[in-house]
Amino acid sequence: MSTELFDFLRELKENNNREWFKQHKQRYDQLRSQHIREVQDLIERIAVFDPEIAGLDAKSCIYRIYRDIRFSNDKTPYKTHFGAYMTGHGGRTSFYSGYYLHLEPDNSFISGGCWQPPPALLKKERQDIYNNMDEFLEIIENKEFKNTFSELEGETTKRMPEGFPADSPHAAILKHKDFIVSAPKPDAFFASNNWQDIAIEYFKTLYPFNKFLNYTVKEFLGFV
Numbered sequence: 001m002s003t004e005l006f007d008f009l010r011e012l013k014e015n016n017n018r019e020w021f022k023q024h025k026q027r028y029d030q031l032r033s034q035h036i037r038e039v040q041d042l043i044e045r046i047a048v049f050d051p052e053i054a055g056l057d058a059k060s061c062i063y064r065i066y067r068d069i070r071f072s073n074d075k076t077p078y079k080t081h082f083g084a085y086m087t088g089h090g091g092r093t094s095f096y097s098g099y100y101l102h103l104e105p106d107n108s109f110i111s112g113g114c115w116q117p118p119p120a121l122l123k124k125e126r127q128d129i130y131n132n133m134d135e136f137l138e139i140i141e142n143k144e145f146k147n148t149f150s151e152l153e154g155e156t157t158k159r160m161p162e163g164f165p166a167d168s169p170h171a172a173i174l175k176h177k178d179f180i181v182s183a184p185k186p187d188a189f190f191a192s193n194n195w196q197d198i199a200i201e202y203f204k205t206l207y208p209f210n211k212f213l214n215y216t217v218k219e220f221l222g223f224v
Contacts, residue, residue, distance in 0.1 A: 001038060001190040005031050006105045009080050013105070016076040028065070032082075036062060038196070039084045039101065045200045046099060050207050052088035052214075053099075060091030080104060087210075095121060095221070097179070097213040099203045108190065110199055111182030112206045114213045115154065121220050126161060126174050128216045133170055139208050140181075148205045154178025179213055181206070 008031055012021070021028070040058035047054040063083045069075050085091065087098025097114040117125060129136050139145065140152070155177040160166045164174050183202055189195055 001103075001195060002031075002034065003187070003191050005035070005082065005103060006187050006190075009082070009103070010105045012078060013080040016078055016080065018077055021078060032062075032065075035082050035084070035103075039086070041196060042084075042099075042101070042199065042203075043086055045196070046086060046203050049204050050088075050210070052096075053086060054088075056086065056088060056091060058084070060093075061086045063092055081107070096217050097210040099206060099210070101199070103190065105187060107184075108187060109182045109184045110202050111149075111153075111180055112203065112210060113178070113180035114217075115178050115180050117178075121217065122177060123161075123163075124220050125179060125213060125216050126164070126176075128219075129179075130164060130168075130170075130174060132212075133173075136173075136212060137170075139212055142208075144205055145181075145209070148202055149181035149183050151181070152176055152179060153182060154180050181209070 008024070008027060011024075015021075036058045039061055043053055043056045043058060043061070047056075061084045063079070063085070065079050065082075067074075067077055067079055069077065081102060081104035083103070084101045085094075085098055086100070087094045087096045089096050095114075095117060097112065099112045100110070100115075102109050102111065114125060152173065156172075156175040157177065159175075160168065160171055161174060164171075168174060189198075
């Protein structure tokens, strides 16, 4: 990956206005095209071990750079990162757990899992984790998994969700509103010739986690 992407995003952060962006639109279009090609390469390589990704179009996975400012106090018009969420059944709009790539100067990371599921799906995810806790723990406590990713991240509730024992030893897991993990990476990581090779190994390690969560999604949607 060219370091020009991070240079562009740094400049955009300092000049987050429509006039500057218009002047640099051709530059952005070139970087976006490069990003699409790289994400498509990742998709094809992920599909080797996760066949549900096969046939996914990179353009359906990449988030728009234009911010929705209608209900935000922050009126800056552009995001200052590139993001791609790779999962079957709809790409970035899917309920399914997947693989996420976030490119932002000094805040890049490789991650995945289930982010902000709707309430009914979240309830079922929690119940399935509770009912199969040994299997879930075997995944997230696997040595390679722990060496690669953070502990579970995302929002949590203050109290134990309704329907679960308040004294559960796994309260910290069941209180989660998201089931995601991540691996922060410096900008220099993406300038290396083999960054995609390493990212694929990370996503391969993530696959059992996604597969566990996606079984629930399939049940929820009536496919199991």
